[in-house]
Amino acid sequence: MSSAWPSLLLRLALIASLALIAGALLGSLAAWATACAALLVLLVSHTAYLARLQRWLKQPESQAIPDAWGAWGNVFMTLYRHLRNEDKRRESIAADLEVFSQAAEASPDGLVFLDANERIRWCNRVAESQLGLDGERDRDLLVTNLIRAPHFAEFLAGARVGESLLYRPANRKGMTLSLEAIRFGKDRKLLISFDVSQIERADTIRKDFVANVSHELRTPLTVIAGFVEHMIEEPSPDAEETQHQLGIVNDQASRMLRLVDDLLTLSRLEGETQLPREEAFDVRDLIYEISSEARRLSGGRHTITCEVVPAMLKGSRDELHSAFSNLVSNAVRYTPEGGRIVLRWAVQDGKGSFSVEDSGIGIAEEHVPRLSERFYRVDRSRSRESGGTGLGLSIVRHVLLRHQADLQIRSAPGVGSTFSAEFPAWRVTTPLT
Amino acid sequence: MPHSEHFSKQYDSDLEDVRSRVLQMGGVVEAQILAAIECFSSGDTERMTEVTDTELRVNAYEVDIDDLCVHIVARRQPAARDLRLIMGVSKAVTDLERMGDEAEKITRMARLIHERKGPQIPLQAEVRRSGDLAVAQLRHALDAMARLDPDEAERIISEDALIDTEFRGILRQLITFMMEDPRTISTALEIIWVAKAIERIGDHAKNIAEQVIYIVRGTDVRHTGKERRHGVADEEH
Numbered sequence: 001m002s003s004a005w006p007s008l009l010l011r012l013a014l015i016a017s018l019a020l021i022a023g024a025l026l027g028s029l030a031a032w033a034t035a036c037a038a039l040l041v042l043l044v045s046h047t048a049y050l051a052r053l054q055r056w057l058k059q060p061e062s063q064a065i066p067d068a069w070g071a072w073g074n075v076f077m078t079l080y081r082h083l084r085n086e087d088k089r090r091e092s093i094a095a096d097l098e099v100f101s102q103a104a105e106a107s108p109d110g111l112v113f114l115d116a117n118e119r120i121r122w123c124n125r126v127a128e129s130q131l132g133l134d135g136e137r138d139r140d141l142l143v144t145n146l147i148r149a150p151h152f153a154e155f156l157a158g159a160r161v162g163e164s165l166l167y168r169p170a171n172r173k174g175m176t177l178s179l180e181a182i183r184f185g186k187d188r189k190l191l192i193s194f195d196v197s198q199i200e201r202a203d204t205i206r207k208d209f210v211a212n213v214s215h216e217l218r219t220p221l222t223v224i225a226g227f228v229e230h231m232i233e234e235p236s237p238d239a240e241e242t243q244h245q246l247g248i249v250n251d252q253a254s255r256m257l258r259l260v261d262d263l264l265t266l267s268r269l270e271g272e273t274q275l276p277r278e279e280a281f282d283v284r285d286l287i288y289e290i291s292s293e294a295r296r297l298s299g300g301r302h303t304i305t306c307e308v309v310p311a312m313l314k315g316s317r318d319e320l321h322s323a324f325s326n327l328v329s330n331a332v333r334y335t336p337e338g339g340r341i342v343l344r345w346a347v348q349d350g351k352g353s354f355s356v357e358d359s360g361i362g363i364a365e366e367h368v369p370r371l372s373e374r375f376y377r378v379d380r381s382r383s384r385e386s387g388g389t390g391l392g393l394s395i396v397r398h399v400l401l402r403h404q405a406d407l408q409i410r411s412a413p414g415v416g417s418t419f420s421a422e423f424p425a426w427r428v429t430t431p432l433t
Numbered sequence: 434m435p436h437s438e439h440f441s442k443q444y445d446s447d448l449e450d451v452r453s454r455v456l457q458m459g460g461v462v463e464a465q466i467l468a469a470i471e472c473f474s475s476g477d478t479e480r481m482t483e484v485t486d487t488e489l490r491v492n493a494y495e496v497d498i499d500d501l502c503v504h505i506v507a508r509r510q511p512a513a514r515d516l517r518l519i520m521g522v523s524k525a526v527t528d529l530e531r532m533g534d535e536a537e538k539i540t541r542m543a544r545l546i547h548e549r550k551g552p553q554i555p556l557q558a559e560v561r562r563s564g565d566l567a568v569a570q571l572r573h574a575l576d577a578m579a580r581l582d583p584d585e586a587e588r589i590i591s592e593d594a595l596i597d598t599e600f601r602g603i604l605r606q607l608i609t610f611m612m613e614d615p616r617t618i619s620t621a622l623e624i625i626w627v628a629k630a631i632e633r634i635g636d637h638a639k640n641i642a643e644q645v646i647y648i649v650r651g652t653d654v655r656h657t658g659k660e661r662r663h664g665v666a667d668e669e670h
Contacts, residue, residue, distance in 0.1 A: 137580065145453050145579035148460025170463070170572055 004071040011042060046072075062087060110177075110193035118143050118156060118189065130193050132171050143191065156181050159189055167193070176200045205373075212375035216259055216390065220252035255389075262391040265322065266374070269398040276316035276402045280429065283313045283345050283352070286321060291343050294328045301337040308345040311352060314427045315403045323399035326392040327356045327419045333388060335360035335416075352428035355420030362413040371409060372397040396421075403427065444509050448518060451501050452578070455522050455529070458494035459575040459641075461487060462529045462536070463568060466634060469536035469543070470564035473627055474557045476547035484540045491533040498526050517651060521644035525578065528637040532571065535630040535637075542623045542630075552617050554610050556603060560627060563599035567631045570596065570638035577642055583649045586642035590654070596635035603628045 015038040023031030049072040056066055062083040068076050101122075104111050110127030112120060120143050123135045131147060138146060144153045147167070155165045159181040167177045176197045182190045227245045236242050291306050298304060313320070331341045339359040346353055363371065367378045375390040393407075400407050404424050411417035465487040472480045502523045505511060511519055570589055577585040607621045646654050 141579060142449070142453055145456045146576065148456055148463065148575060150461045150464050152460070153457055170467070170568065 004074075007071045015039060015042070109195075110191075112143065112191040112193075114143055114156075114189040114191060116187035120146075127191075127193060130169065130172070130175070130177055130195065132169060152179075155179070156189070156191070159183050166196075209374055212390070213263065216375065217256060220256045220259075223252045224249050224256075259389045259391070262389045262395060266391055266395055266398065269319075269395065269402070272402070276319055278314050279317060280312045280314045281317045283311050283354070284308045286313075286317065286324065287343055287345055287354070290321070290325045290328050293325060294332055294341070294343075297329055298332045298341075302332060302335055303340040304332075304343070305340070306343045306345075308343070309347055310431055311345065311347055312429045312431070313352060313423065314429075315423075319399045319402065323396045323421070324354060324356075326396050327354075327421070330388070330392060330419070331356045331358040331360060331417075334358070339416075347428060347430055350425030350428060352423040352425075353420050354423075355418055357416065357418040359416040362415050362417055363409070363411040364413050365411075368409050368411060372407065444505075447501070447505055447509070448511075448515060451498060451505065451522055452518065454494065454498050454501070455525055456575055456579055458491065458498065458526065458529055459571070459578075461490055461494065462532050463571055463575070465491065465533055466536045466539075466564070466568050466571070469539040470561060470568070470631075472540045473543040473546070473564075474561050476543065478544070478547075481540045481544055484536055488533055488537055491530060495526050495530045499523060514648070514651075517648045521648040525641045525644050528640045532634050532637045535634050538630045539627050542626045546620055546623050546627075549620060551620070552614055554607070554617055554620055554624060556606060556610075556624060559599070559603050559606070560624065560631070563596055563603065563628065564631050566596050566599060567634040567638065570635050571641070574638045574641040574645070577645045581645065581649050583646045586645040589642040590639050593635055593639040596632055600628050600632040 015035055018038055019031040019035035022034040049066075049068055052066045052068075053072075053075070056064065060079075060083065062080055065076055065080045065083070067073070104122075105124045107124060107126065110124065110130045112123040112127045112131070112133070115121050119140050120133065120135075120138050122139075123131075123133055125135075127133060128135060133146060144156065149165075149167050152165065152167070155163070161182070163180070165179045167179050169175055169177065174197060175195065177193045178196045180192045180194075182192065184190055227249050231242065231245065236245075287306055287308050291304055294304050328341070328343060335341060335358045341359075342357045344353075344355045344357065346355075363378060367376075370376045371378075372393040374394045377388075377390055397407055400421050404427070406422045408420045408422065409417065410420075465484055468480050468487070469484050471477065472484065502519050505519055506516075509515075570592065573585060573589050577583070577589065604625065607624060610617045611621050640655075643654050646652060
């Protein structure tokens with residue numbers, strides 16, 4: 001504005017002086033004609049600029065801004081500067097938004113932004129996979145139409161602080177989510193989903209463990225208490241029967257003792273922060289020792305053979321003794337009379353492997369991954385009658401873990417099983433022969 | 434998803450409300466069927482009463498939604514897609530309510546099976562699998578309804594055959610059990626009821642998918658082959 005008036009005055013002065021010159025030379029008519037013509041030119045040129053401005057405003061791009069001089073030049077220049085600032089601002093907002101959505105995307109929890117009507121505005125990828133949504137396709141859909149768990153709608157409508165809802169998405173087996181709804185802005189809501197499957201699983205395992213331990217300890221105790229009570233109230237005159245009853249009490253007591261021993265071993269192994277004692281010992285000796293123990297346990301009902309190569313193994317002999325003999329006594333327990341059991345120690349590519357192969361009842365495939373869980377039993381009645389505590393394989397797994405060894409189980413029902421422990425090469429030395 | 438702008442905002446929100454109530458009802462029925470199948474595999478009697486209690490909720494939903502539909506028809510006289518939505522929704526509600534009944538039937542049979550002493554039939558895993566399939570069908574049908582996605586609906590219709598195959602497989606195995614040991618017959622008959630109920634649930638899910646196609650495309654695909662499913666819908670857009 002400031003520069004438009006002086007420029008107009010300048011032009012008018014120019015026109016007036018032109019007209020005066022023309023008037024002085026050619027008379028007053030010529031002066032008027034010159035003035036009119038010059039004003040006309042001025043008007044046309046302004047209109048032309050105006051037209052260009054209008055044309056440009058239809059698609060205002062900073063590159064295509066028209067050139068001009070004088071007052072119009074100033075106008076265009078100011079517009080150009082304005083536009084460029086606007087562009088810069090937009091870019092920085094876009095960059096901020098990008099950073100923000102990257103941050104939301106990086107969140108380990110699922111985030112869903114909802115508008116005032118609980119329609120989905122945006123969700124991150126975690127939410128997509130956890131809740132089965134699709135940010136593009138499901139935009140503007142009611143979230144309650146897609147997450148239809150009973151009580152979810154009421155939960156979301158309430159959106160109370162600190163309240164969460166457990167949700168098990170049906171399309172993701174075994175997953176448990178904890179949902180939280182948070183109000184923000186004006187009536188907007190943020191739905192957050194945390195994956196709590198692990199926590200829940202750990203909780204279940206803990207509860208199961210306590211229940212199992214109590215149950216396992218209670219069973220022999222009930223038997224002992226029953227017999228002792230009987231003996232006190234009605235002492236049997238028959239010495240042989242008393243002897244028999246005492247035998248049962250003794251069996252049950254030793255079972256409890258075994259169980260408590262195993263529990264202590266397990267808790268010691270779990271709590272052990274120190275590395276196992278590293279001593280190199282002869283594996284053959286250990287295996288022969290275990291095989292003679294196994295023969296005693298079997299009482300001649302099985303054929304037990306050893307196939308071993310000479311080697312030294314580094315590790316805690318005591319711990320490995322308990323692990324190996326657990327594997328062997330399992331084989332003895334679950335192999336019917338007349339079956340055969342092979343204890344094998346082999347070295348291949350420097351790696352040592354101890355394996356126990358039996359011709360026993362075998363294990364169905366679905367049980368194999370869960371075998372080393374505490375108190376996991378394929379057949380409850382069977383394993384208790386054979387004297388197992390339900391902790392053997394947990395102990396084996398822990399010991400092997402401490403020796404960086406792998407427990408591998410191959411089994412076919414009715415054919416037999418092979419349990420093998422594979423040790424890393426650095427724990428094994430073979431004597432040069 | 435506001436698919437049309439009416440002069441009355443209230444009308445739009447009524448239509449939206451009907452649809453989302455049907456989906457809520459669907460969620461309740463889905464949970465009910467899952468609980469019923471769980472009852473069958475575990476014999477958990479506590480969950481059995483849960484299924485029966487849910488039945489009351491489902492029935493209340495049905496009455497409520499029907500009432501809403503009647504109101505909309507009477508007051509707004511819907512046409513074209515809105516009319517189809519009302520019709521489709523009220524049919525889907527009937528299907529959902531029947532599914533709830535089937536779930537109840539499953540728990541009833543589960544109770545009989547688990548209370549009977551005698552030889553068991555180890556088909557839990559098979560029944561469970563077909564049950565999971567049927568529930569997945571229902572879930573997908575409801576998703577298709579929420580997204581008004583006729584392609585998804587078509588996929589559901591074509592996958593119904595899977596559940597039928599499972600059903601026939603269970604039947605075949607039951608026959609062998611019954612031939613081996615006649616003491617298993619009464620249990621086997623009850624398992625047939627369960628398997629049949631699951632198969633019916635799959636059929637109802639398919640019906641809901643057909644309603645989705647009807648709402649979006651305006652073609653009635655019931656009792657027709659695949660070729661007719663692609664519709665003549667767009668005339669009123």
